[in-house]
């Protein structure tokens with residue numbers, strides 16, 4: 001059906017959409033269609049609902065209708081609205097980070113039986129970077145100090161910038177952020193200040209509001225970096241793993257548990273506990289427990305434990321429609337409330353786990369740190385019950401999946417590079433760029449957004465960039481789109497990579513033969529969205545090696561199908577760091593040419609990074625390649 005082909009390029013999703021149509025099951029794809037046409041005022045960002053004299057909608061011309069009741073113009077309204085999205089995004093990432101810090105702190109203080117320091121080397125590296133000496137301290141004492149330093153970055157009341165900012169970026173960026181007064185002193189304060197700044201009748205200056213937003217974007221970066229670092233300390237730093245992706249990973253004869261959401265405290269505990277409960281599942285007649293993941297918590301356990309990916313954001317309801325999911329256990333963020341309505345059409349149970357994230361009708365098992373293991377066991381038992389109840393019911397699992405090689409933390413990438421150059425591993429990457437073998441590095445990240453055909457932008461851009469010898473790293477739902485489509489299998493290198501990239505990856509694979517059982521993938525999965533911090537670290541290492549600041553590094557970012565507030569705050573941080581940052585779906589800013597110009601041009605003048613808004617993925621890829629080309633040319637590289 002050509003209409004369905006326009007909904008997704010994922011064959012498993014298309015298969016389930018067919019089934020949904022036959023059985024009258026409603027999904028986000030139908031609701032997207034039902035919402036059309038969407039209100040143009042909201043779409044362009046010129047609907048103001050900050051006070052309730054409104055909503056005020058900005059009309060063309062210069063009469064009284066061209067401003068809000070308070071007199072706010074389009075540029076004030078657009079910039080306030082988008083800045084508030086940055087505050088929302090930074091809140092989500094950093095609250096997740098805070099949860100991790102508390103788990104580490106309380107574990108190190110001996111208050112939690114279920115968690116401990118797993119990666120002592122990472123703890124030592126983080127401590128050293130932030131200037132805490134490990135000498136004479138036990139690992140728990142050190143973990144307490146590091147955790148407290150992280151909490152300072154949330155709540156500091158003095159004017160020093162956040163430690164996780166200053167110690168992870170170039171000197172050039174530190175100076176730039178200080179000069180522009182956008183270095184956050186504390187995450188919580190940045191969010192609060194931005195909400196204050198954008199209250200009715202506070203700031204009307206769009207440049208000042210957007211700069212406040214960038215400060216929050218950097219606070220978001222701090223929250224992401226803390227999340228990544230301390231999750232690694234608690235659960236281990238990822239190394240290459242071999243697994244699979246797409247709905248074909250579900251197994252009719254196993255107990256199927258999907259972890260969905262973001263925080264590894266939930267998902268990693270479920271993974272650890274599931275191993276101990278295989279026997280219980282077998283006693284119930286199943287051949288075992290099949291875990292799989294959706295969204296970023298799926299990425300967390302994929303990276304550390306090789307748990308397969310079921311699917312990504314837009315197709316989350318479709319997984320339930322297979323009839324094979326016994327329990328979907330969720331925590332926070334990107335969980336469509338509709339999963340409960342779909343689950344009610346099957347035997348599937350939805351389990352919520354966080355006190356700020358509940359769904360009417362779903363089960364709730366508290367997953368605070370004290371009850372994590374106990375709740376994880378209860379979740380798996382519920383799934384085993386579900387498996388028993390499902391006997392005699394039809395499952396309809398599309399037999400579609402692809403091999404995935406993932407697990408590329410910066411540490412893992414550096415280790416691969418070190419097999420070629422043990423003294424200066426990163427030089428292997430920068431040399432390949434300087435030699436013109438690689439066109440540069442691109443981070444593909446972010447969500448699904450049904451404004452574009454599901455997964456199509458991710459795949460098209462990845463194919464174009466790899467064909468043109470760009471080294472692609474990826475996170476979030478973008479990584480899941482690429483994984484499902486087979487772009488993390490070694491065979492994809494032959495199929496898609498240009499000559500230079502092919503040679504580069506071959507050299508890397510050959511030098512690491514002893515470590516890699518299954519070769520290297522075409523694109524490198526760096527983890528969840530908070531793990532965009534890993535990609536930032538990679539670009540910072542490149543900058544230091546090339547002896548330039550980050551805006552000069554041939555490094556670009558793209559969120560081909562962005563939709564969440566988190567994507568907006570990540571994008572703001574990326575621009576402040578100096579990356580050309582493509583967004584493939586339109587954020588609500590077109591209602592103000594001035595704000596549009598700040599995002600695409602003034603940002604570039606001040607920070608060296610800028611937004612590229614382009615909804616056609618082929619054109620977007622061309623623009624990203626041009627940005628890389630411009631940067632390599634400025635570095636004096638002649639190809």
Ligand code: NFS
Pocket residue numbers: 262295296313333334445446447448476477478528529530563564566567
């Ligand atoms: Ni990122 Fe990850 Fe996916 Fe988007 Fe949601 S799961 S934190 S916000 S939709 S990439």
